[in-house]
Amino acid sequence: MKNKVLIAPSILSADFAAVGAAVEKLEKCGADMIHCDIMDGSFVPRITFGSQMVAAVKRHTSLPLDVHLMVVNPAAKIADFAEAGAGYITVHAEACGENLAQTLKAIRAAGVKCGAVISPDTPLSAAAPALELCDMFLVMSVYPGLGGQKFIERTLAKAEEAKNEVVRRGLSCLIEIDGGVTEENAGRIAGAGVDVLVAGNTVFRAADMAATIAALRGRK
Ligand code: DX5
Ligand code: ZN
Numbered sequence: 001m002k003n004k005v006l007i008a009p010s011i012l013s014a015d016f017a018a019v020g021a022a023v024e025k026l027e028k029c030g031a032d033m034i035h036c037d038i039m040d041g042s043f044v045p046r047i048t049f050g051s052q053m054v055a056a057v058k059r060h061t062s063l064p065l066d067v068h069l070m071v072v073n074p075a076a077k078i079a080d081f082a083e084a085g086a087g088y089i090t091v092h093a094e095a096c097g098e099n100l101a102q103t104l105k106a107i108r109a110a111g112v113k114c115g116a117v118i119s120p121d122t123p124l125s126a127a128a129p130a131l132e133l134c135d136m137f138l139v140m141s142v143y144p145g146l147g148g149q150k151f152i153e154r155t156l157a158k159a160e161e162a163k164n165e166v167v168r169r170g171l172s173c174l175i176e177i178d179g180g181v182t183e184e185n186a187g188r189i190a191g192a193g194v195d196v197l198v199a200g201n202t203v204f205r206a207a208d209m210a211a212t213i214a215a216l217r218g219r220k
Contacts, residue, residue, distance in 0.1 A: 005186075005195065005196070006174070006195060006196045007199065007213050007216050008199075009034065010198050010199065010200035011026075013147050013200035020057070022204075026209070029209040033065070034061060034066065036065055036067045037070065038054075038077075040072065043092065044070045046145060052084070054067060064087030066198075068117065069089060069092070075106055082112045087113060089107045089110075090115035090176075091104070091114075091115070092117045093126045101133055105133060114134060116134050117137075124158050124161050124162055128162075131166060132169065135172075136196065138177070138178055139176070140177075141179040141181070148201045152180070156192050159177050159189070159192055163192070163193030177196070177198065183202065183216060186215070186217075203216075
């Protein structure tokens with residue numbers, strides 16, 4: 001039997017007035033991490049929440065918090081989110097530009113696991129040199145900014161390519177995919193070598209959250 005796929009439900013799809021209860025339920029229902037989508041109104045049009053919310057979420061769960069920073073100048077936000085209790089902080093290659101490696105190192109130096117993120121139109125080559133520095137590598141399967149979008153099929157080849165690179169270079173970096181993950185496509189995504197599936201709408205719209213998380217996980 002191969003490795004278990006990890007499920008990281010995104011609280012972007014939760015009722016923002018009841019996030020504590022939502023996170024407790026996710027943990028009971030078998031989630032492996034809690035994905036926190038940080039949007040600043042500049043890197044993406046919407047604003048979600050910041051480090052105070054992450055700190056509040058942390059008080060409701062022992063699961064690692066997977067903080068996905070969709071912000072401009074992510075390097076400036078590392079200390080806040082590290083202090084808030086992030087388990088992982090992932091930063092967009094598009095937001096970091098030439099400072100990607102430096103930003104990843106700064107996250108590690110803050111005592112947090114780090115990851116690079118590439119948007120659907122960004123080639124793997126924009127971040128591949130940084131794979132050595134990553135604990136996680138996130139391939140966006142929708143354009144960042146909104147939950148509930150449709151999975152962009154062509155991004156799966158990029159995730160598979162990233163996994164191949166990880167294996168080829170003997171790294172331990174996890175490959176994560178984010179956006180449009182459903183019970184229907186989860187098996188195929190895991191089959192491409194993806195280790196961590198983010199799911200917002202699919203988990204929060206489920207009639208039986210535990211069953212849906214189990215179905216997403218499947219076996220790989
Ligand atoms: C989009 C976010 C995703 C989003 C996924 O910018 O990064 O994490 O919440 O939501 P679903 O699973 O609904 O596509
Ligand atoms: Zn996300």
